[in-house]
Amino acid sequence: MRVGEEVKLIIITRRDIAQGEEITVSYGDEGYWARQNEKGLWCGCGASECKWSEEAVRARAGEAASVNGQGEEGRETEEGSMG
Numbered sequence: 736m737r738v739g740e741e742v743k744l745i746i747i748t749r750r751d752i753a754q755g756e757e758i759t760v761s762y763g764d765e766g767y768w769a770r771q772n773e774k775g776l777w778c779g780c781g782a783s784e785c786k787w788s789e790e791a792v793r794a795r796a797g798e799a800a801s802v803n804g805q806g807e808e809g810r811e812t813e814e815g816s817m818g
């Protein structure tokens with residue numbers, strides 16, 4: 736957030752953070768990366784659980800991320816219907 740001439744950021748955590756511990760911040764599911772992905776830009780953080788890498792986004796869209804004809808190993812989606 737901007738306060739006067741200064742840009743300030745406040746992060747409130749759900750648990751204590753150790754000194755030197757790496758933290759990450761999600762920009763939100765319908766926020767920054769969703770719009771960037773539409774432009775063909777992907778998150779490059781490298782985290783295996785990242786939802787906004789090109790591979791993760793294409794997997795959610797049902798596109799094969801593989802170039803060798805072998806699909807992604809062991810990745811399945813299970814969507815149970817409620818009610």
Ligand SMILES: [Zn+2]
Nearest residue numbers: 778780781785
């Ligand atoms: Zn990422």
